[in-house]
Amino acid sequence: MKKRLILALLVAAFVVSAVAVFVSGRWYLSQPIQSDASTPLLLDFRGGATARSVTIQVTEHFEKGNSALIYRLSQVFDDVDHLQAGLYEINGRQSWFDVWSMLSQGREKTFTVTLVEGLTLEQWRAQLKQLPYLKDESSELDPAELRQKLGVTETSIEGVLLPETYSYRAYTTDIAILKQAYQSMQQVLENAWQERSDRCPVNSPYELLILASIIEKETGLADERPLVASVFANRLAVGMRLQSDPTTIYGIENFDGNLTRTHLREKTEYNTYRINGLPPTPIAMPGKASIKAAANPARSPYYYFVADKSGGHVFSETLEEHQQAVRRYQLNQE
Template sequence: MKTLIKRLFVLITLAALMLAGGLAWYGTQPLHIESLPKTVNVMPGTHLRSLSVMLEREGVIDSASTFWLLGRVLGKGTALKAGVYMLDQPLTPLALYGKFERGEVSQAAVQFIEGWNWREVRAALAAQPLLKNDSAGMSNAELLRAIGAEESHPEGLLFPDTYFYAPHTSDLKVLRRAYRLQHEKLMAAWETRAPGLPYRTPYEALIMASIVEKETGAAFERPKIAGVFLNRLRLGMRLQTDPTVIYGLGERFDGSLHKVDLQRDTAYNTYTRTGLPPTPIAMPSEAAIQAALNPAKTSALYFVSRNDGTHVFSTSLDAHNRAVNRYQR
């Protein structure tokens, strides 16, 4: 038995050495890249496996599995920098990994996520090593003037998307693009809005869209959630939506919403104040804007989470309370 175990150990050791030797050889061999020069777009959040599959599909490497295994063995999975890479000469797999690690991009990328607030946007910009952070010392008012915005508050004015930029570009240029794109999306949706909506301006629709964005776990529910809130607005009911309260608390929010928080009056507390809050509370997606301007027709006035991303909608307070008892208590 001991002899068999020793033989198995020797075989496993030999197999590991052969694999290591094969990977070492592979890592130093020139890649047969199709049609140089070639651009490779590494999106923010790209994982090693998806990168390997994309490179094989684009004709940069022959085997996604071998390239991925080399990266795993060398611990490259957490060192990939997003951006657009220009491949203009033959490379080895090791040299290609080196470009991704060093971030040798012709264009870098920053991603704004739907539902982010303004603080998160500023943090994402500051974390970009290839982006000139010209906005760092500006007040919100100064920054808004610099990007051509007429609004007095920056929240919700940017379109959530991935923005590519040349190294050492000013962050104001990125912000200007994101602002203009959000404005275009909002105005296009405003032109095709449903009749009879209780908004006086497109900005009020943007406020509603930000609330819908923060309240929605399942994308298909956005229009119905918008319909509930618009029913409440028409009836003069308070919106009573937790995300606005959390936004009003700002950095005081500790991760849990307490009864005293719902009772503490702020400009954003929709439990204590009627109507829309004064500004958006987050960066709404195009889908949320469309939902706010083309809501589902519903008689529901209430909804409560099922704790799986979806909600139970109710037309009466009694039915709502039953749903709350079932799913929340």
């Protein structure tokens, strides 16, 4: 009986110890790695890397924990054999359970980029080239090759990509983002074309993009876009030239910021002071609001507008009224 009692006590002690180890081990892995507001770790977990290397990098970065012990406990209490490659952001408030869950489920860090309306393709490409963890694949491509990569059927990429905020993971290519922007624009443009009013002055979705890009460059004020669109619609309806400075500027190689009379007299395919109708391509990336305005211009009597130096424009029905506005707001003549 005494031997049996001793054996039972030993077994009980072993069980209690095992339970204590089990509970303390799980408790340890469930605690924040480091509770203070330390700098997060960007963990670049590549193919061929191991859970052991993860524990070493994390403990070294946060200067807390025994990597060997953590690795052994993690093998017991979590899945560390099926981790997905990627770039992960680990902060000190996470537990080791959080870390292994994130890596096993492939919850990589995401980055965002906002491609702004009114800019050109080249300005967008320069912006993309500066982004962290984004692979540049477009720089070496000529326009035809880039159009093919993006699946663009139009003659120019200018204007056919939607300004929007896009998300990407590390080592995504700039081609992937531009392709997404093209596909998004196709949907927006199709919807706008289907919902256009009878005042829409153009004959195709692509012409709608061209007009929208001019509106985008002419004003940044939301409530002005339908009025600016109405001016161009009215002009196109009676055969007047658009006479838009931004189109002329787009056609000037190495423009230095000073638009001169010589520029306005020069006949280029983008100088709407010298050509009838629309230029051959968009002149910038138009946003949704400008596309909507182009498809649904306001009903107005205006044929002219001039900047009022406060961010907006003064609209006029007649050339005489327009000239008075020019003298007042541009030449400072009352």
